[in-house]
Amino acid sequence: MTxxxxxxxxxxxxxxxxxxxxxxxxxxxxVTGSCNCCGNCCRRINLEGxxxxxxxxxxxxxxxxxxxxxxxxxxxxxxxxxxxxxxCTWLTENGVCRHHKNRLVLCREFPDKSLHFCGGALPKGxxxxxxxxxxxxxxxxxxxxxxxxx
Numbered sequence: 001m002t003x004x005x006x007x008x009x010x011x012x013x014x015x016x017x018x019x020x021x022x023x024x025x026x027x028x029x030x031v032t033g034s035c036n037c038c039g040n041c042c043r044r045i046n047l048e049g050x051x052x053x054x055x056x057x058x059x060x061x062x063x064x065x066x067x068x069x070x071x072x073x074x075x076x077x078x079x080x081x082x083x084x085x086x087x088c089t090w091l092t093e094n095g096v097c098r099h100h101k102n103r104l105v106l107c108r109e110f111p112d113k114s115l116h117f118c119g120g121a122l123p124k125g126x127x128x129x130x131x132x133x134x135x136x137x138x139x140x141x142x143x144x145x146x147x148x149x150x
Contacts, residue, residue: 012081012119019117028135029113033128039095040123041110042088045073053083053118060084069104081119 011019022028047054047070049063057075064070073086088107090098097103111128115121122128 014119015117036127038125042091045086
């Protein structure tokens with residue numbers, strides 16, 4: 001039950017549909033590609049706080065008190081789900097991080113598969129893809145299972 005409540009608090013309605021469809025179809029997510037250094041991921045960022053995706057400037061101010069490294073982000077608007085969107089002040093004009101070696105884990109791990117479940121999408125120009133795929137182990141199990149019957 002607690003897993004379901006966690007899903008409700010962090011996944012959007014579209015994300016819940018994606019999550020349950022993937023589970024029912026026996027698929028998983030695969031991230032492929034590489035960074036094109038377009039900087040679009042740094043211009044429209046959704047941040048997750050203790051209670052899910054941030055919706056208010058007060059939530060953000062409270063997070064910055066606890067985690068001063070998030071001061072590099074400024075509120076740039078809201079997305080179509082009402083979540084705050086941020087841009088990073090460390091982004092240079094040519095689309096790279098001014099302090100690349102000191103970037104946050106959030107930035108190092110982009111794109112995280114959770115983007116798919118919060119109802120988000122990769123920014124235009126991004127060199128990554130998030131795909132729903134059938135796990136290789138299922139193909140392998142079928143192959144070894146059919147081989148053993150011969």
